[in-house]
Amino acid sequence: EAGVVQSPRYKIIEKKQPVAFWCNPISGHNTLYWYLQNLGQGPELLIRYENEEAVDDSQLPKDRFSAERLKGVDSTLKIQPAELGDSAVYLCASSFKFPYNEQFFGPGTRLTVL
Amino acid sequence: GENVEQHPSTLSVQEGDSAVIKCTYSDSASNYFPWYKQELGKRPQLIIDIRSNVGEKKDQRIAVTLNKTAKHFSLHITETQPEDSAVYFCAASNANSGYSTLTFGKGTMLLVSP
Numbered sequence: 737e738a739g740v741v742q743s744p745r746y747k748i749i750e751k752k753q754p755v756a757f758w759c760n761p762i763s764g765h766n767t768l769y770w771y772l773q774n775l776g777q778g779p780e781l782l783i784r785y786e787n788e789e790a791v792d793d794s795q796l797p798k799d800r801f802s803a804e805r806l807k808g809v810d811s812t813l814k815i816q817p818a819e820l821g822d823s824a825v826y827l828c829a830s831s832f833k834f835p836y837n838e839q840f841f842g843p844g845t846r847l848t849v850l
Numbered sequence: 851g852e853n854v855e856q857h858p859s860t861l862s863v864q865e866g867d868s869a870v871i872k873c874t875y876s877d878s879a880s881n882y883f884p885w886y887k888q889e890l891g892k893r894p895q896l897i898i899d900i901r902s903n904v905g906e907k908k909d910q911r912i913a914v915t916l917n918k919t920a921k922h923f924s925l926h927i928t929e930t931q932p933e934d935s936a937v938y939f940c941a942a943s944n945a946n947s948g949y950s951t952l953t954f955g956k957g958t959m960l961l962v963s964p
Contacts, residue, residue, distance in 0.1 A: 740893075769951075778856075778939045778954030779894065792951060827893070837945065838884070839952060841893040 738762070740842035742828050748848045754816035757845045761809065761830030768805060769839060770813050771827040779827055779841075785811065786833065815847075823849045852877040854942050856955030863930050864963055871958045873940035874922040882945040883916060883923045884952070889936045897938075898925070901945075930962045 741760040749755050761768050766787050771779035782801065784792040787808035796803065800819070805811040815822055825844040831837040853876040863869050875883075884899035900907045900914045900923065907914050911930075916923040927934055937959050941952040 776957070778941075778957050779952075780954070781951055784951060838896050838899070841886075841895070843893050 740828055740830055740840055742826075742842035742845055744845055745843060746846050746848075748850065749818055750850050751820055752817040754814065755818050755847060756812055756814045757826050757828075757847075759811045759813070759828030759842060761811070761828070762840055765830035765832055765840070766808065767831045767833050767837065768811050769829040769831075770803060770811070771829065771841075773825040773827055773844070775824075782813070782826075818847075818849045820849050823847055852880055852942055852944075852953040854940060854953050854955040856940050856958055858958060859956065860959045860961070862961045862963065865930060865932060867930055869927045869930050869934070869960055869962075871925045871938055871940070871960070872922060873924070873942075873955050874920075875942040875953075876921070877942070877944065878918075878921065879944045879946075880942040882943050883914070884941050885912075885914060885925050886939045886941065886954075887936045888939065888957075894939060927960075930960075932962050932964050935960055935962045 743758050768785040770782040773779045783796045783803050785805045788805050803813045825846050827844045828842040829839040831839045856873045881902035886894040887897045888894040898914050900916050911928050913926045937957045939957045940955045943952045
């Protein structure tokens with residue numbers, strides 16, 4: 737079984753530039769999550785999708801971050817413009833909806849903003 | 851919302867010793883408590899989980915205990931091996947909500963010396 741796929745694995749950009757991350761979840765998983773992981777910290781949820789609907793985006797900084805999950809499969813997370821403080825690892829995860837949902841994580845995208 | 855505290859932040863043991871990592875949670879409605887292991891530069895992976903209807907669960911050298919009254923749960927690793935060295939994250943969620951979200955602790959770096 738293929739795991740959660742993310743690309744790119746690494747991204748270096750200058751501040752104020754836009755950046756986008758892509759995630760392909762495990763086939764059949766209708767719930768998709770984007771997490772932010774700072775160095776030495778646990779993952780923090782940015783947004784959760786149930787199929788194509790964003791059911792929890794309360795922690796997403798909407799002034800610069802946006803996400804979409806067209807057709808309820810792949811998802812894209814975008815930052816525009818990027819700031820120095822956005823440097824972190826962006827993790828995508830997927831799971832079944834019910835009832836005790838093991839989340840399977842992707843390898844993450846390490847973003848460095850210069 | 852849920853708040854998960856995790857201790858200690860680092861733990862150094864000798865090979866063969868036991869290791870214990872403790873977490874507390876704030877939301878009494880939380881009923882699902884997974885533990886994830888993250889090796890350096892890799893994705894978090896589920897190693898064991900427990901639901902609120904049981905007090906203890908074991909899987910070979912690892913075990914998790916849950917005290918619902920005190921709202922804390924612990925990970926126990928016996929006969930530690932160098933390959934157990936990693937960052938361990940506890941998490942909590944209300945799996946009955948239907949759209950449950952995991953709240954992670956800040957992690958414990960376990961170092962097992964040969």
